[in-house]
Amino acid sequence: MTAAVTIDRLNKYYGTYHALQDVSLTVAEGEKVVICGPSGSGKSTLIRCINRLEEHQSGTIDVLGTVLDDNTAHIDHVRREVGMVFQNFNLFPHMTILENCALAPMLVRKVSRREAEATAMQYLERVRIPEQALKYPGELSGGQQQRVAIARSLCMKPRIMLFDEPTSALDPEMISEVLDVMVGLAQDGMTMICVTHEMGFARQVADKVVFMDHGRILETGTPAQFFGNPQHERTRNFLSQILAH
Amino acid sequence: MADIPLVSPQPGIDRLARLRRSLFPTPLSGLVSLAGIALALWIGWALLQWVVVQAVFTGSAEDCRAASGACWAVVTARWRLMFFGLYPYEEHWRSALACFVLVATIVLSCLPVFWTALRIAVLWVASAALFLLLMRGGLFGLSLVGEEKWGGLTLSIFIFAGTALFGMPLAIALALLRRSTLPLVSKLAGGFIDTVRSLPLVTILFTVAVLLPILAPGLSGTKLMRVIFGMAIFFAAYQAEILRSGIQSLPVGQEEAAKALGLGYWQRMRKVILPQAFRRALPPTVSQFAISFKEVSLVIIIGIFDFLASGNAAYGSGEWAFAYVEVYVFMAFVNFIFVFSLSRYGAYLERRMRVGK
Amino acid sequence: MLPTRKRKAFLIQTVLGLLLLIGGALLIRAILQSLEGQGISSGFGFLHRSTGWDVGFSLIEYTINDPYWKVILVGVLNTLFLGSIGLVLATVLGVLIGVLRTSANPVMAFLGTCYIEAIRNVPLILQAFFWYAVFTHLPPPKVAAEAGGIIILSSRGIFVPGLNVVPGAGLLAGGLLLAGLVLALILALWPGRNLRARELLPLMSRGALLGGIGLAVAVLLLARTPGETFLQFAELKGLNFRGGIRVSPEFAALLTAMSLYGGAFLGEIIRAGFMSVSRGQIEAAQALGLGGWQVFSRVRLPLALRAVLPTLTNQYVWLLKATTLGIAVGFSDFFLVISTAINQSGQTLELILILMGGFLIINNLLAAIMNFINRRIALRGSQLRI
Numbered sequence: 001m002t003a004a005v006t007i008d009r010l011n012k013y014y015g016t017y018h019a020l021q022d023v024s025l026t027v028a029e030g031e032k033v034v035i036c037g038p039s040g041s042g043k044s045t046l047i048r049c050i051n052r053l054e055e056h057q058s059g060t061i062d063v064l065g066t067v068l069d070d071n072t073a074h075i076d077h078v079r080r081e082v083g084m085v086f087q088n089f090n091l092f093p094h095m096t097i098l099e100n101c102a103l104a105p106m107l108v109r110k111v112s113r114r115e116a117e118a119t120a121m122q123y124l125e126r127v128r129i130p131e132q133a134l135k136y137p138g139e140l141s142g143g144q145q146q147r148v149a150i151a152r153s154l155c156m157k158p159r160i161m162l163f164d165e166p167t168s169a170l171d172p173e174m175i176s177e178v179l180d181v182m183v184g185l186a187q188d189g190m191t192m193i194c195v196t197h198e199m200g201f202a203r204q205v206a207d208k209v210v211f212m213d214h215g216r217i218l219e220t221g222t223p224a225q226f227f228g229n230p231q232h233e234r235t236r237n238f239l240s241q242i243l244a245h
Numbered sequence: 246m247a248d249i250p251l252v253s254p255q256p257g258i259d260r261l262a263r264l265r266r267s268l269f270p271t272p273l274s275g276l277v278s279l280a281g282i283a284l285a286l287w288i289g290w291a292l293l294q295w296v297v298v299q300a301v302f303t304g305s306a307e308d309c310r311a312a313s314g315a316c317w318a319v320v321t322a323r324w325r326l327m328f329f330g331l332y333p334y335e336e337h338w339r340s341a342l343a344c345f346v347l348v349a350t351i352v353l354s355c356l357p358v359f360w361t362a363l364r365i366a367v368l369w370v371a372s373a374a375l376f377l378l379l380m381r382g383g384l385f386g387l388s389l390v391g392e393e394k395w396g397g398l399t400l401s402i403f404i405f406a407g408t409a410l411f412g413m414p415l416a417i418a419l420a421l422l423r424r425s426t427l428p429l430v431s432k433l434a435g436g437f438i439d440t441v442r443s444l445p446l447v448t449i450l451f452t453v454a455v456l457l458p459i460l461a462p463g464l465s466g467t468k469l470m471r472v473i474f475g476m477a478i479f480f481a482a483y484q485a486e487i488l489r490s491g492i493q494s495l496p497v498g499q500e501e502a503a504k505a506l507g508l509g510y511w512q513r514m515r516k517v518i519l520p521q522a523f524r525r526a527l528p529p530t531v532s533q534f535a536i537s538f539k540e541v542s543l544v545i546i547i548g549i550f551d552f553l554a555s556g557n558a559a560y561g562s563g564e565w566a567f568a569y570v571e572v573y574v575f576m577a578f579v580n581f582i583f584v585f586s587l588s589r590y591g592a593y594l595e596r597r598m599r600v601g602k
Numbered sequence: 603m604l605p606t607r608k609r610k611a612f613l614i615q616t617v618l619g620l621l622l623l624i625g626g627a628l629l630i631r632a633i634l635q636s637l638e639g640q641g642i643s644s645g646f647g648f649l650h651r652s653t654g655w656d657v658g659f660s661l662i663e664y665t666i667n668d669p670y671w672k673v674i675l676v677g678v679l680n681t682l683f684l685g686s687i688g689l690v691l692a693t694v695l696g697v698l699i700g701v702l703r704t705s706a707n708p709v710m711a712f713l714g715t716c717y718i719e720a721i722r723n724v725p726l727i728l729q730a731f732f733w734y735a736v737f738t739h740l741p742p743p744k745v746a747a748e749a750g751g752i753i754i755l756s757s758r759g760i761f762v763p764g765l766n767v768v769p770g771a772g773l774l775a776g777g778l779l780l781a782g783l784v785l786a787l788i789l790a791l792w793p794g795r796n797l798r799a800r801e802l803l804p805l806m807s808r809g810a811l812l813g814g815i816g817l818a819v820a821v822l823l824l825a826r827t828p829g830e831t832f833l834q835f836a837e838l839k840g841l842n843f844r845g846g847i848r849v850s851p852e853f854a855a856l857l858t859a860m861s862l863y864g865g866a867f868l869g870e871i872i873r874a875g876f877m878s879v880s881r882g883q884i885e886a887a888q889a890l891g892l893g894g895w896q897v898f899s900r901v902r903l904p905l906a907l908r909a910v911l912p913t914l915t916n917q918y919v920w921l922l923k924a925t926t927l928g929i930a931v932g933f934s935d936f937f938l939v940i941s942t943a944i945n946q947s948g949q950t951l952e953l954i955l956i957l958m959g960g961f962l963i964i965n966n967l968l969a970a971i972m973n974f975i976n977r978r979i980a981l982r983g984s985q986l987r988i
Binding site: 427443448588 | 615709723725735919924929966
Binding site: 051053076079080082083084086088090091092093094103104107108134149152153156162 | 801889890901
C-alpha cells in the first residue's frame with residue numbers, strides 16, 4: 001500500500017501556543033483513520049494542516065507525493081485532490097445546491113457547466129437528495145446541508161476526504177443520515193481521515209483510531225485494540241466519558 | 246503522567262520577523278507591499294515638498310508665483326476674512342472670543358460631568374447667550390453689530406451650535422411622539438420624520454430661507470434664524486430615529502418596572518427611559534453631529550456668508566485667484582480637525598461602551 | 603360608554619386632528635393670499651407655458667421655447683443620469699477601498715485608511731467647489747493636457763471620444779441597455795416556484811441582459827453616420843475642440859466629488875460586509891481548491907454585498923440626494939431647474955410641491971427596488987443553523 005498522507009514531526013504554533021507537538025502520522029491509500037480526543041487537543045488543527053488551511057511551522061506534510069510548503073502551486077495541487085467536510089457545513093448561501101456542487105469543478109477543473117452539473121446530480125443522488133438541487137442551502141435541514149457538503153467535495157473527485165467533526169452541529173436525529181453516507185463512502189474505498197466522536201462509526205469503518213491530547217498523538221491502534229485495551233489513562237478517561245451516554 | 250508544556254516560544258519568531266511575514270508572505274504580495282510603500286513614500290514626499298519645503302508662508306502673490314510649493318501666503322493675507330467674514334475689523338476679537346466660547350462649549354459637552362439634562366441645558370443656553378452678547382453687542386459698551394455682518398468660521402460654528410441647541414429637544418419630542426400609543430400622533434410624527442429624511446437638506450434650507458418669506462411674510466424671523474430652524478428640523482428628523490432605536494434597544498422590563506413602581510409617563514421618561522436611551526445612542530449621536538457639522542457648509546447655497554463662502558471670496562478676488570487649491574486645502578483642513586475629532590470621539594465612546602458591557 | 607382612557611385618547615386625537623386641519627388650511631390660505639398679492643395665479647397651468655430660458659446640460663432636445671414640464675423633465679433626467687453614474691463609480695471605488703482596508707497587507711490597509719479619513723471628514727460641497735475650481739482652471743485648449751489624444755482636459759471642458767451616430771441613437775441605445783439590465787435583474791430575482799422555473803429564470807435573465815446589450819450595439823451600428831469613422835475623437839479646431847463628447851466642468855466636478863466621497867463611505871460599509879463573511883465560507887472555498895481571485899469573486903464579495911445591502915440602500919439614497927449640490931456649481935439638476943423656475947415664474951408653491959414630491963418618489967422608488975432585492979436575497983437565507 002502506498003502512503004496517501006505522511007506527516008512527520010509536525011509542529012504548529014498559534015503565537016506562543018504550541019498547538020501540535022511533534023505529530024507524526026501515516027495514512028495509506030484507501031485507509032480510514034478516525035482521530036478523536038478531547039476538545040482543544042489539536043485534532044481539528046491537524047487535519048486542517050493537511051490541506052493547508054493552517055500553516056505549520058516545522059515538520060513535513062506529504063500529501064500524495066506533494067510536500068506542502070509556501071509554494072502556492074503545491075497548495076493548489078493538494079487542495080484539488082483533498083476534499084473537506086466542515087462541522088458547520090459552510091455551504092455557500094448565495095448559490096443553489098447544484099451551483100454549490102458545480103462551482104469548483106467548473107472553476108478549478110475547467111469542466112463545462114453541463115458536465116459539472118451532470119456530475120453534481122450524480123453525487124446528489126448518491127447522498128440521496130437530488131430533488132433539492134435547485135433549492136438554496138437555507139431551505140434545507142442541517143442533515144441535508146451536510147450531505148450536500150459531502151456531495152460538493154466529492155464532485156471534485158478527490159482522492160482523500162477530510163471530515164472535521166461532521167456531525168457535531170447536527171441534531172441527534174440527523175446524525176445517522178450523514179453517517180450512512182460516510183459509511184457508504186468508506187465501503188467504496190475512499191481514503192478518509194475523520195475527526196469525530198462517533199465511536200460507533202469508528203468501530204464500523206476505521207482501520208486505525210488515533211487518540212490526541214494536548215497537541216500530541218497519545219495512542220494509535222486498530223478499533224479492536226483502541227476500544228478493547230486502551231493503553232493510556234487519558235484514553236480510558238476519554239472513552240469512559242464519551243461512551244457513558 | 247507529567248503535564249505537557251502547552252506554551253513554549255515559537256522558534257525564530259520575533260517582532261521583526263512577524264513584520265516581515267505580514268508584509269512579504271509570498272513574493273507577489275511582497276511586490277505589492279513594496280509598490281504600496283513606494284507609493285506612500287512618494288505621496289508623502291510630494292506632499293511634504295508642496296506643503297512645507299517649497300511653500301511660501303508670507304508675502305505677496307508674486308512671491309507665490311515664483312515658488313513651486315503651496316502658497317500659504319493667501320491664508321496669511323486673508324485669514325481674517327475666512328474666520329470672521331465681514332465683521333468690523335476692530336471688533337474681530339469679539340468674533341474670535343465668541344467662536345472660542347462655542348468651541349469650548351462643544352468640548353465641554355464631551356465630558357461626562359455635563360451629561361445630565363439640567364447641566365447640559367444650562368451650559369448650552371448660557372454659552373448661546375454669551376455668544377449673542379459678544380457677537381451682537383449693544384450692551385456693556387459693546388457696539389451693535391448686525392447679523393448681516395456676521396460671517397466666516399464663527400458663523401459656521403454658530404449655525405452648528407444653534408442646530409444642536411434647537412435640534413436636540415425637537416428630536417426628543419419627535420422620538421417620543423413617534424412612540425406614542427395614540428395612532429394619529431405616532432403616524433403624524435412618523436410621516437413628518439420620514440418625509441424630512443427623504444428630502445435633501447438643500448431643498449429644506451431653500452424652502453425655509455428663500456420661500457418662507459415669500460409665502461408667509463408674517464411669520465418669518467431673520468434669515469439666520471430661519472436657516473438654523475431648517476437645519477434643526479433636518480437634524481431632529483435623523484436624531485429622532487437614533488433616539489428611537491436607543492429607546493427600543495432597552496429591555497421591555499425597564500419601562501414595565503417603572504410602571505409597576507407607579508411612575509407617571511414623564512417621570513418614566515425623564516428618570517428611567519431617556520437617560521438610558523441617550524447612553525446607548527451616544528456613539529451614533531456623536532456621528533450625527535459630525536455629519537451635521539459638515540452639512541453646515543450647505544448654507545452657502547442660500548447665500549449665507551459662512552466659512553466656505555468667505556473662503557471662496559478669499560481667493561475669488563483678482564490677485565489670489567491662482568491660489569484656489571491652497572484656500573480649499575486650508576478650509577478642508579479646518580473642517581477635518583472638527584469632524585475627525587468628533588468621529589474619533591464617537592469611536593472612543595463606542596469602544597468604551599462595548600468594554601463597559 | 604367607552605372606558606375613560608380610550609375616551610381620553612380619542613378626544614386628544616380628534617382635537618389634534620382638527621387643530622392640524624385648521625392650521626394647515628390657515629397656512630395655505632395665507633400663502634395663497636400672499637401670492638395673489640404678488641400677482642401670481644396659482645395652479646399647474648404654468649407647466650404648459652414656454653420657459654424662455656435655457657439649461658446648461660440636457661440629455662433630451664430642449665430649447666427656450668419648450669414648456670415648463672419639459673425643463674423639469676430635463677432636470678429629473680440629469681439628476682438620474684448624474685446619480686446613476688455616480689452610484690456606479692462610487693460602488694466600484696467603495697469595493698476597492700473595502701478590499702484595501704481588509705487587506706492582510708498593512709501597507710494596503712494603511713493607504714485605504716488614509717483615503718477614507720482624508721475624504722469623509724471634509725464636507726462634500728467643499729470638495730465639489732474644489733473640483734469645480736480645478737476643472738475651470740485647466741489649461742486653455744492650445745496647451746490642453748491630453749491622455750494619448752483620447753481624453754483631453756482643457757478649460758473648455760473635458761473631451762472624451764464619442765460615436766458618429768444619428769442624434770438620439772445614443773439615448774435609445776442607453777435606454778435599451780438599461781431596460782435589458784433591469785429586466786435581467788428582475789428575472790434573476792423572481793421567485794421560482796418550481797424546478798422548471800428555477801432552471802429557466804436564470805437563462806431568461808442572461809438572455810435579457812445579452813439581448814439588451816445586443817440591441818444597443820445593433821442600434822448604434824445601424825445609426826452610424828455613413829462615410830465617417832465609428833469612433834469620433836475630439837480635435838483642436840481654432841480656439842476650441844470639435845467632435846467627441848464634451849463633459850462640462852460642472853458635471854465633471856460633481857461626478858468626481860460624489861464618486862470620491864461616496865466611495866469613502868461605501869468603502870467603510872463594504873469593509874464591514876467583508877468582516878461579516880464567516881471564515882468557514884472562505885475556508886470551504888479554499889478547501890475546494892478555488893484560487894485567491896475565485897474565492898474573492900465567487901464567495902467573499904457576493905456574501906459581503908448581501909450582508910450590507912440594507913445599509914448600502916441608505917447610502918445610495920443619500921448619494922442621490924447629494925446631486926442637489928448641482929446648484930453650487932451650476933449643473934442643471936432637478937433642484938437647480940426647479941429653483942430657476944421659481945425665480946422665473948413665481949409659481950413657488952406648485953414648484954416646491956413638485957420638487958418634494960419628485961424627491962419622495964425617486965428616493966422611495968430606489969429604496970423600494972433595493973429592499974425588493976434585499977428581500978429576494980434574504981429569502982434565500984443565510985446558512986440555516988439546523
